[in-house]
Amino acid sequence: MTFRLRAAHISDLEHLYEMAKLTGGGFTNLPADRAALTRKLERADEAFSRTEDVLGDDIFTLVLENTDTGQVRGTCQLFSQVGQQWPFYSYRLTTLTQQSQELDRTVRAELLSLVTDLEGSSEVGGLFLHPGERAGGLGLLLARSRYLFIAMHRHRFADRILAELRGVIDDRGGSPFWDGVAGRFFGMTFQEADYFNAINGNQFIADLMPKHPVYVAMLDEEAKKVIGVPHPSGRAAMRMLENEGFAAEGYVDIFDGGPTMTARTDNVKSIAASTPSRVSATDLDSGERALIAAGTLGTFRSAYGMREIADDGSVVIDAACAELLEVSEGDQVWSVAR
Template sequence: MSFRLRAARPADIEPLYEMAKLTGGGFTNLPADRDALGAKLARAEDAFTRDDDELGDDLFVLVLENVETGQVRGTCQLFSQVGQRWPFYSYRLNTLTQHSQELGRTVRAELLSLVTDLEGSSEVGGLFLHPNERAGGLGLLLARSRYLFVAMHRARFAERILAELRGIIDDSGGSPFWDGVAGRFFGMSFQEADYFNAINGNQFIADLMPKHPVYVAMLEDEARKVIGLPHPTGRAAMRMLEKEGFAAEGYVDIFDGGPTMTARTDQVKSIRDSVPSTLSSTELDIGERALVATGTLGSFRCAYGMRELDADGNASIDERCARTLEVGPGDEIWSVAR
């Protein structure tokens, strides 16, 4: 079977809704709500059709398509700038050091401070792969295709990029971090707050969340020990982000305490190492394994293939990849080593 990433269309709402129901909560960018998903797809359509090639307030939604069957089996998203419609809140984990000369004692206290430091950054998120397709490197294709999209449309993205990883969720769908911190002030369960945020945004956090730092030592053990930890299903995603050059720098999600990873956009490995080429041949038998992409905005497509580059800016790819991407000699492609 052949798979490719392509721009999402309004008609993709039903497969996206069916996948959203499989996420198990804590997945703000893919809510199990048709109206919210429809609004996302409408916003993405506006982004894909915007003419001016500059940084805006865009959401791009991509889907993983089985070329043979036409089924949508995964999705991912890119935000050109977070914090434009409402503040983008994070907790920043830092340390306060105090010293008593009389006691001869130094005390270091960890604090969680509510910040909007990451406003204006681009974001990669919303990645979900259908449970029946979690083999064959499709998760990697979903994740890295986003970086090729950024490289091909670099003017539409910011200088810094972030990725939020889902935090620890217990067997009942609750969040120890939410229960120990924000939940005390809102009178809402994690599931209620997470769903409300997915549908309406997080302005209610600004309205109700105390602005004073939270001393970590005063939290219950269950909340304290999950700060900055990804959900077990997100550990592989965290390793992939680290390989791309993202790092955890003390920012955690205000809902579930999961880590927020950040990087300089131009230093993300798949963006930095991607190259544009003119396609010279689609009959390559043996070559370097790569991710190959083509198209602009709404016509974007990305798939696995083999490539061979020459010194003149030309590239050869294998016939299967060319068929999956619907490209031929003379077309422009972008590629990065797998």
Template sequence: MTFRLRAARADDLEPLYEMAKLTGGGFTNLPPDRAALGAKLGRASDAFANEGEELADEQFVLVLENAETGAIRGTCQLMTNVGQHWPFYSYRLNTLTQYSNELDRTVRAELLSLVTDLEGSSEVGGLFLHPNERAGGLGLLLARSRYLFIAMHRARFADRTIAELRGIIDERGGSPFWDGVAGRFFGMSFQDADYFNAINGNQFIADLMPKHPVYVAMLDDDARSVIGVPHPTGRAAMRMLENEGFHYENYVDIFDGGPTMIARTDDIVSVKSADQRKISSVDNAEGERAIIATGRLSTFRACYGARTVNEDGTISIDSQAADVLDVKVGDSVWSVTR
């Protein structure tokens, strides 16, 4: 069974909606709301239609498609310049050190400060793979194809890229972090706040959230214990991000306390190592395993394949990948080893 990643279209709305209902909450970029998902697809359509090379506030949506049946089994998103339409809030975890001469004692207190430091970054997010397809490296295909897309459209992305990982959600679908911090001020459950944010944006945080730093020591144990901790289902994603050169730099999500990972875009491994070559043959099935991509914007598509880089600088790929990508000898493809 062969899968390819491609640009999302308007008629992908229903399968995206069905997948959104499987996320289990706390997944802001994939809300189970047809109107919100339709708006995302509309925005993505505008981004794919823009042939310019400028950095703008855009959102691209990609979908994972079964090449044999056409079924949509996963999705991911790329945001090019966050914080332009409304502020992009994070909590920054830092330390305040104070000293008392009388007591001869130094006290260090951890603080959570509401900041917009990450405004202007690009963001990779919204990655979701259907539970029935979580094998065979499809999550890796979804994740790393995003970086090929960035490399192929580099001018459309910022110099810094972030990825927000979902935080800890309890068995009730609530968030210990939300309950211990913001929930005390908003009178809303985590589910209600998260859904509202997914549909309407987080300006209500700016309107109602206290601007003073929060002393971590004043939070209950449940809230403290989950700061910067990814949801169990996101641990593999965190490792993949670390392998790509992302780092946790003490920024956490304002809703669930999940970690925000940060990298210089040009230092992301799959961006830095991606290259473009002309196909010289499509009968190579013995080459190294790679992710191969072609097209531009709305014609972007990527899949797994076998490749051999030849001495003359061309590339040989296997015939199945050539069929899935609809490429032939003489066409150019981008690739990165798996």
């Protein structure tokens, strides 16, 4: 396999723009807007260049590269702390129980409350794989490489981590959740609001969104059905997150109602199981299949390969992976079983 994940740079703008046009909407972290993508890549360059090994307000953008053709065929992002430039809003689904002794009746009402509980968390997001490459485990390479990046730069990320999954979008590109909740107050279609959020941030939500809880029972059936439900294309991503130890804890996206998954950063399986090793040789013919990464910040690279960890903690990897990662004997790599 000739694919590797690497740090993104300004020169990747056109590749990202072409992929952004394929997302179909509801993908805030990858807007089909050159100016917005340029700002993201500029922030990523700043983050990769920052020398202080401490938690900041960073965006790290990675791209999936076919090293044979030079084409970029996927991307993902990491946010060190959400809610630093503007509030990070979510709806939290809760239950209010009320009882009438006179009627001998108990009523349980579900509520959607606007909260900023998740501010300060790190986020993994912006994962998109070109439709022509959705085979061969490349989605898993994109997803899990983010966790190796976090393990290799642990001090730059928070103790809690989240992932937002895109909610249900209908055939017209609209959102039943938006139409049933926020759209009633804004006079904007979902696509208009989603695009505005991607370009300008969501402060307009704070300015105009009612602060009182929304009773789910008062929503139309189409909106109710999609609360906390991922887009069909995101079901596999949800399973991958659950396999890593993420859980849905009642938080949903304020735009499309998609689930927000959370975990303690150090408990994410690929982070907890990752291992740093010195390369002792690059001539392995067979061994354990693994995800292997090398480099630091702007020189980060990851790829699939084979490894064999010795008793002294050193590792032998295969020649093809060593070439993709540009490592040789004596270099340090991080790895986790595939």
